[in-house]
Amino acid sequence: MIQEKMRIAQSRQKSYHDKRRKSLEFQEGDHVFLRVTPITGVGRALKSKKLTPRFIGPYQILERIGEVAYRIALPPSLANLHEVFHVSQLRRYIPDSSHVVQVDDVQVAWGGPAGGNVTWELESQMKESYPELFA
Structure with a gap:
């Protein structure tokens, strides 16, 4: 009787x-975010611990490996991680x-002395x- 109740509970x-599960499937060339957790190793690979985002990316999928694994194109900064997730x-x-972001739209504002009165000095x-700066 106990085993039967266990089977019913497991079935429920x-x-x-x-009902809540949605199957995820990606194609080669799709872009995905990668979950950052200590378990995956991605959390250990990042320098900042406290303010790390939950997901990083997007990264491109290179290929599908099996039913539930994908090879991801990772940047050189994450080269210490295995690329299959x-x-x-x-x-x-x-x-x-x-x-x-278009490069032409980015404007760099430098708040140097006198705003627009910027000069260049020879090395x-x-x-x-300032010899102490070039030690």
């Missing part, structure tokens, strides 16, 4: 889980044109004036 829990560690990236003059 499985049906609850299956389980589908549960990935989240779909929805492309947005506002994420692309030799700087070495003479």
